[in-house]
Amino acid sequence: MNEVVLEARGLTKHYRRGARAVEDVSLVLRRGRVTALVGESGSGKSTVAKLLARLVPATSGEILLRGEKPGRFREYCRSVQMIFQDPFASLNPVHRIRYTLTRPLKIHRRSETPEQLLEAVQLPADFLDRYPHELSGGQRQRVAIARALAAQPSVLLADEPVSMLDVSIRLGVLNLLRDLKERLHLAVLYITHDIASARYFADETFVMYGGQVVEGGDSETVTQHPAHPYTQLLIASAPDPDRPATSTPTPLGEPPSLGSPPDGCRFSPRCPQATPRCWTDAPPRCSLGDGHWAACWLYEEVVA
């Protein structure tokens, strides 16, 4: 039922100025399931989204749409659509909502009307004649979702769709995305820096650090039993109202500079359990049982 619709194998992106933004990322998106990509800013998660949307050319690695190499960009974007982070920048301030929604319908020769699209994202039809600046952040993000649905895609790439919205309306948008996923049988890639929302919204979660995926598995396991030291640090740092303020101080250290990554494990400079080996050789993926894996020498004996 959840057949693979989009697959990335060994995706890599190096920018001219030497920044190695994404390094050998492989992941699979299945219909009707949400896959989360969690990481700090600069971890390369947004670049992965742009690579999958083919808005940015990959340095190496391949993308398979329903198992084959994708054809012309216009056919490709009929099945893969993207939603952007900043609701204030993702809609052209000069066009009314009507224009923004009818364009994709015309390009992909869909029969739906803009009114139906707005209805699908729980917005009244009279929004069509409004300009983006007359809408709130949440409403704009819903229009962006409606625009993505216009092409009737099978994959939806959501790059931090709610991180710039007010907290109280974030869940409204996330729940909308979940209903659409179930109703339209979409495969959703959910990119976020907030691991708690990944646990709430996604079926599987991948954690990225310094351009590489360091841990993966179903969301509940990864968030409740984190294996990779970085995932543990991420969860320990997340705000937790139940914990008294004076808890163990977390290690100091700066996020990695992608310009000159250390050889070996990129997290080694900040890792409390780093061994000499971590400094020199890149850790392999070690399987920890039913799909849960971590790229870390601590689990060396169970190399996948």
Next chain:
Amino acid sequence: MSVLEVRGLSVDYGTLRAVHDVDLTLERGEVLGLAGESGSGKSTLAYAMTRLLPPPGVIRSGTVRYKGFDLLSLAPEQLRTLRWNDIAIVFQGAMNALNPVASVATQLLDVFRAHRPSMPRAARLARCRELLHLVGISPDRLDSYPHQLSGGMRQRVMIAMALALEPEIVIMDEPTTALDVVMQRQILEQMMELRAALGFSVVFITHDISLLVEFSDRIAIMYSGRVVEEAPAQSLYRAARHPYATGLLGSFPALRGPRRPLRGIPGSPPDLRHVPSGCPFHPRCASAMDVCTARTPVLAPVDQHRSVACWLEHENRGAT
């Protein structure tokens, strides 16, 4: 014993009323959390206290009592000497809060040049090195420029600058929103250690209420320019009374414990251009009553430590 008392403060931005006669008290050595979303007026309130609101902001009413005198009626020169000496601010956008064309040293020394004219230069430089060390930055960064620092380092320089004159009160306006969660925790923990050591009071402004529950002693929640509930952090977290407060607390997916479906709050955040009648939250409130659309509730004490502005709490809710 309170160190700062705000009474009946109202602020206009052009024709829009951004803050509606707010009462707030900051106790000595306390961390007061100020939570609210866009349009809640939390930053406007903080900047109005030291008359730092950019045009077209105008303070319409209220007093801000600090050490016996009203900050709002001080002469410009008096207020200038009081700024940073007594009340310092850690700004949000560290990217733009530091002067891009001046070195870290210059911007730190500026504070001493303005407030400690008699202090010899050597002592000033030593103090700058000490401050950087205090916030975990190596002193040789003194002659770097802001564009040569990472986001985390820039925010720590802001904190060092704020603590330069050992102020009584430090206002933190979304200090870590622009940073990653790991850096955020390091900086906030460092801030709390400094507070414990130096004993200043903190006004901590943020939209992330789960952070406030963890780091502040008391929390005031603002909505559409008014304080809707004020209570000790843990008791607010355990049992919030105002519907907006409960809704807000319920909008944070839990990282630990059982996974329960959440709804957040329907509708959209307040738009200052057309504020609803009566209680501004009534359009989004599940338990809104007739009186809520008619009259605006007043913030009144509900018990010894908590006050709420909601008709559900007050006995005369029957009177329409």
Next chain:
Amino acid sequence: MNAKTRAGLALLGFFGLIAVVGPWIAPYDPSAMGPDLLQPPSGAHWFGTTMTGQDVFSQVLVGTRGVLVVGLVAGVLATVLSIVIGVSAGFLGGAADELLSALSNIFLVVPALPLIIIVASFLPDSGDLLIAVVISLTAWAWGARVLRAQTLSLRNRDYVLAARATGERTWRLIVFEVLPNLTAVIASGFVGTVIFAVLLEITLSFIGVASISNWNWGTVLFWAQSNQALSQGAWWWFVPAGLCIAFLGTALALVNFGIDEYANPRLRSAGRGKVGFTPVERS
């Protein structure tokens, strides 16, 4: 639309009107000699007369059309050039961007006046339109530079990426997504270029490089200067034309100011009070 823009537009409208009706309402033929030589302003000759008895008021009236025609034609040509070069440099990036922005910077740095003087004096008869074309060839650089910067910043805005992600073609992205957001910049660039062209054209006529057969304010000053109007105290010969230039320039500048304030809200007058010291008005 604030007071400044309205005043600018009113003044501009006034000059536009004169440019259209000038030749018909002019009391005399500007080139016709007359009996009363070098008379100060009088009932018969509102702006007085020249050495050879020509009516200065008619010269200024008829001259308005020449000034505005060349100014507008050069403005339009230069703006079109700056859009094509600036937007394509900003949008294409890479080598094309390097080449085009180097080209516009060269035209910006090289002083325009001496170059045009040489080109104009080479051309046998430099009529209004030819002068307009020559001016526009050096007037596009500033607009191109500003447009390139704006296009660069708009190009990677989310809504352009999003439009591309829905499958829009590149030319539609430029025309329908980027250009509509550039209208304010293009408008203020156009007005700026018209000011530049008007001043340049009048200068060329004043030096006598542009052909003096058709009248414009520069030619009035040319004849005033070459007939020692100054030393004979004939102030009325050169003052009115100069004032017209200044007022036209001011009108255009005011309109430009209005456009800038529309594009950059910070410039709008933010009312009373200084930054850093919020006014307290407790009733």
Next chain:
Amino acid sequence: MRFLLRRTVFYLVTAWAAITVNFLLPRLLPGDPVQAMITRFQGRLSGDAVQSLYVLFGLDQNTSVLEQYLSYWGNLLTGDLGLSFTFFPTPVSEVLGQSMPWTLGLMGVTTVISFGLGTVIGVYAGWRRGTWVDALVPVTTFFSAIPYFWLGLIAIAVFAVNWQVFPAAGGYPAGMEPGFSGEFAGAVLYHAVLPAVTIVVSSVAGWILGMRNMMVTVSAEDYVLVAHAKGLSQRRVMISYAARNAILPSVSGFALSLGFVVGGTLLVEMVFSYPGIGYVLFQGVNAKDYPLMQGVFLVVTLAVLVANLLADVGYLLLDPRTRREAW
């Protein structure tokens, strides 16, 4: 330092472009005015003078364009810009050599004064916005719209003709023998006042407006609010936080608008018959003296390029971000 290197390369390319344009102009444009000139001065022209004019204006058809281009550069490097017809038989380079110092003196001084004055007034006008100072804006807009030469005419009419306070024309009294005496220097200054004031008054307005707008935009930045919050004195905030950042675009704007300012200055020289490059150009235009005109264009362009380089160095000193690479 990469910034300066890149700028120098750009200026060399621009210089090359200007020289090439100068080379191509006579060959591309219709009409052949130079040949007429040569025939008119047939008898009094020496062999190699004619040859250098042939090279400059590509008249000898038998050599290919490339050879002409190379020999054109050959002449250029030896400083041979051909003969001037207006000041026959003195070579163009000599004419320019005499008039260049006057222009550099006048333009250099006035540009620095008007930039400095404009910036200071602009800073103050931007900082005191919302007060009476705002009335300054329409006035300066009016002044910036006045053509340089017309203001010169007015200045002469008022100060030289009516009140006879200042001389109406020339760089120094006709009878005086130029030399390095105090008296001569005094006379030069006395003659330079009116043209200088004219240039400053008509060019300062542009700087004031530009700086004021930048000050208004910068005053709304976060770091200015932080400076106020730090309790620094108004003066300190205005100067080392607001003005210090607002001046950056003004300096880069300064470099780019030099070409325009030069045009204006040349005109003032014409009106005042001030013995600089502008007046020489004016005479050359009337006499269709192409070698002289092209010589003026080259020299003025090279001077502007050097000035631009200086402005870039100034920008480098003011903006640390261009000096040291980011973190």
